[in-house]
Amino acid sequence: MASGWAGDDAVHEQIESSVAEAVEHARSRLPAGESRSHCLECEALIPEARRRAIPGVQLCVACQSEADARDRQVGHYNRRGSKDSQLR
Template sequence: MAGGFSKDDALQEQIDATIDDAIEQIRTRNQHAQQPSATECDECGERIPEPRCAALPGVRLCVACQTQLDQRQQLAAHYNRRGSKDSQLR
């Protein structure tokens, strides 16, 4: 079923793009987990505590910078790919 000016398979393309983004994020996390943890934050240069390095193999950011990154990613996850008026009203 076509919706407006979109192609018939536009919804499936959006779903596929969302899944591809999630898979890419997981692959990135797994690559970092296989590397040794950093002793200093890649963003701000603050020292990363040993317990954090031990708990999260491959950690690259301090708690503060990781929190900011998580918040930015959470906002991006709520991005409306469809852009339809109906989905924006929810």
């Protein structure tokens, strides 16, 4: 069912686009290459088990947790909110 100027599949396309962007963002954040023996930020020793489990790891657990928290604060663009506000 179309509403306003939107096509029949507009909501589905919007969801697919948002999911594809989230997947691409997650893939871009995956480490690559050789793991470091010491943390890039604090120089703490990265345990061998972590280096084997996550190829290309660059940060210790504490620094990685802080980096993940910073990334969560950024957030993503809310297309639906933007579209709804334009239609009002």
